[in-house]
Amino acid sequence: MSSFQERQGSLKIVDAAKVAARGALFVTEARLRAMLKWIWLILGIAIANPVLYLVSIGLGVGAYIDENTGGMGVDGVSYITFLAPALLATAAIQGAIDESVYPTLEGFKWDKIFFSMNSTPLSGNHIAMGVFFNSVIRVSFTAVIYWFVMLAFGVLDSPRAWLAIFTAIMAGAAFGALMQALAGLLENEDIFFTVLQRFVIMPLFLFSGTFYPLTNMPIYLQWIGWISPLWHATELGRWLTYGHEISSLMLYTHFIFLNSLLLFGVIASRRIFTRRLGK
Amino acid sequence: MTQSLIHARGLTKKFGDFTAVNGIDLDVVKGESFGLLGPNGAGKSTAMRMIGATSQRTSGDLTILDKDPEQFGPQIRAHLGVVPQQDNLDTHLTVSENLYIYGRYFGLSRKFVKNKIEELLAFAQLEEKRNAKVESLSGGMKRRLTIARALVSEPEILMLDEPTTGLDPQARHILWDRLFRLKEDGVTLLITTHFMDEAEQLCDRLVVMDKGSIMAEGSPAQLIKDYSTKEVLEVRFGSERNAGMADDLRQLCDRIEELPDRILMYTEDGEELLERVYKKNFHPKTSLVRRSSLEDVFLRLTGRTLVD
Numbered sequence: 222m223s224s225f226q227e228r229q230g231s232l233k234i235v236d237a238a239k240v241a242a243r244g245a246l247f248v249t250e251a252r253l254r255a256m257l258k259w260i261w262l263i264l265g266i267a268i269a270n271p272v273l274y275l276v277s278i279g280l281g282v283g284a285y286i287d288e289n290t291g292g293m294g295v296d297g298v299s300y301i302t303f304l305a306p307a308l309l310a311t312a313a314i315q316g317a318i319d320e321s322v323y324p325t326l327e328g329f330k331w332d333k334i335f336f337s338m339n340s341t342p343l344s345g346n347h348i349a350m351g352v353f354f355n356s357v358i359r360v361s362f363t364a365v366i367y368w369f370v371m372l373a374f375g376v377l378d379s380p381r382a383w384l385a386i387f388t389a390i391m392a393g394a395a396f397g398a399l400m401q402a403l404a405g406l407l408e409n410e411d412i413f414f415t416v417l418q419r420f421v422i423m424p425l426f427l428f429s430g431t432f433y434p435l436t437n438m439p440i441y442l443q444w445i446g447w448i449s450p451l452w453h454a455t456e457l458g459r460w461l462t463y464g465h466e467i468s469s470l471m472l473y474t475h476f477i478f479l480n481s482l483l484l485f486g487v488i489a490s491r492r493i494f495t496r497r498l499g500k
Numbered sequence: 501m502t503q504s505l506i507h508a509r510g511l512t513k514k515f516g517d518f519t520a521v522n523g524i525d526l527d528v529v530k531g532e533s534f535g536l537l538g539p540n541g542a543g544k545s546t547a548m549r550m551i552g553a554t555s556q557r558t559s560g561d562l563t564i565l566d567k568d569p570e571q572f573g574p575q576i577r578a579h580l581g582v583v584p585q586q587d588n589l590d591t592h593l594t595v596s597e598n599l600y601i602y603g604r605y606f607g608l609s610r611k612f613v614k615n616k617i618e619e620l621l622a623f624a625q626l627e628e629k630r631n632a633k634v635e636s637l638s639g640g641m642k643r644r645l646t647i648a649r650a651l652v653s654e655p656e657i658l659m660l661d662e663p664t665t666g667l668d669p670q671a672r673h674i675l676w677d678r679l680f681r682l683k684e685d686g687v688t689l690l691i692t693t694h695f696m697d698e699a700e701q702l703c704d705r706l707v708v709m710d711k712g713s714i715m716a717e718g719s720p721a722q723l724i725k726d727y728s729t730k731e732v733l734e735v736r737f738g739s740e741r742n743a744g745m746a747d748d749l750r751q752l753c754d755r756i757e758e759l760p761d762r763i764l765m766y767t768e769d770g771e772e773l774l775e776r777v778y779k780k781n782f783h784p785k786t787s788l789v790r791r792s793s794l795e796d797v798f799l800r801l802t803g804r805t806l807v808d
Contacts, residue, residue, distance in 0.1 A: 235654075239607040251605075333588040342577050
């Protein structure tokens with residue numbers, strides 16, 4: 222039996238215009254298939270993360286704080302209510318890093334699958350966007366689960382609290398896109414993860430008004446919060462989940478800051494991916 | 501009408517000061533099996549990546565399927581099947597998933613790809629491995645899967661970069677058999693290799709490359725005829741005596757090549773030459789008469805062997 226009895230040839234069956242229009246979705250589809258292989262791990266992390274943090278710090282430390290503030294809590298609400306939106310945004314950002322940094326290093330360096338994608342009609346832009354979309358899907362999954370855990374803990378106290386899911390996704394997407402661009406630049410990743418985790422992620426987590434209002438910090442450390450997507454997302458999250466007071470100017474600032482970062486990260490990723498593949 | 505699917509004139513690629521490909525001319529016609537033969541570092545892979553419309557040329561002209569890859573990269577790649585030197589399969593996915601997603605990258609419908617997978621699994625003799633993870637496959641299986649993957653879109657041109665490097669002899673022969681069948685089906689093949697037997701087996705026509713340039717072009721038989729004699733007598737006198745014997749042996753034939761471990765004597769009739777060697781009372785430790793190969797052509801052109 223000949224293997225190619227009905228061979229029609231690529232000139233008949235391949236439509237380059239279709240790939241040009243929908244290529245990013247084909248990459249997303251492939252990344253999703255790979256991600257589904259460890260869906261149980263992702264689900265486990267997505268549930269365990271909020272439960273552990275909200276119980277240990279939210280309830281544990283929270284009981285101590287609430288008692289010492291004469292039942293006033295922080296920012297006019299119980300400590301766990303104050304803390305939860307910050308943890309939601311943190312989880313979104315961590316998920317985005319997982320789904321943007323690792324696949325990018327893998328695609329360019331470890332198993333070089335970006336190069337195999339690029340030998341099809343797919344371009345660097347499609348590949349960058351596919352990785353980005355996949356990361357947004359993962360972040361959305363994480364944020365939705367986190368939000369339901371928050372609901373179970375009774376820390377959502379506003380009719381528009383559900384919108385906090387989207388501000389967390391926005392922060393995750395923005396941070397993920399930036400990290401994706403950065404990972405695309407790396408020729409050598411030896412110390413990258415150590416530096417990223419210890420000198421970027423950890424300080425952001427600690428100094429973005431996560432555990433106490435940013436204004437409690439000395440003024441010379443507050444800038445960390447200002448450049449941190451986490452702080453901007455946390456402020457928006459607090460506004461949405463329990464009515465934390467924000468001026469409309471700051472509301473716009475947070476929103477514009479996160480979206481500018483997102484846009485910058487996506488454009489940079491596309492350029493960096495295209496340039497590196499074309500070398 | 502013979503139409504060049506691949507047409508290059510003065511094709512050049514520089515990386516900084518280093519010239520990887522130095523002004524090569526190529527014409528590959530439809531249905532042909534064309535080879536780039538040369539040692540590692542000759543510029544074959546760089547040439548392949550330019551023809552594969554992923555790496556942009558520094559200068560020269562290049563058209564693939566009548567299109568310039570600088571402007572029409574994706575439109576050209578839509579009709580190429582690329583088998584890179586290193587298998588870059590998606591290691592998270594199974595054998596059939598690798599074929600599936602690759603078909604999707606060409607925008608092929610799910611239904612088409614699903615049918616195609618069966619055909620390709622049979623072609624690559626991987627039916628029983630369809631649900632195996634790529635990591636668990638042997639080198640030969642991965643190679644066959646990478647080739648099968650490149651065929652999912654029924655490409656006009658199949659480009660293979662060192663298709664059998666790292667494979668054992670049996671796996672090589674299975675692969676060669678598969679490539680023959682593709683050629684019979686009218687697929688144009690572009691192959692790089694540093695194995696002369698592979699080039700002789702698979703290529704209708706080839707260019708010999710060294711240090712980024714083309715040294716010679718023709719069919720394997722024509723190249724051997726042009727650059728070598730019909731037969732070769734290989735003699736070994738032991739490493740100390742080889743060098744001392746060279747001058748004496750030179751008198752007996754058209755041309756000799758001294759290699760570290762043996763001396764090659766070029767002649768139309770190897771057995772007759774060996775008799776004359778013995779008559780002169782030169783007694784090699786071992787001797788072997790064989791037909792000339794592309795290895796000899798390369799040695800003649802560059803003074804070096806293909807595989808160090």
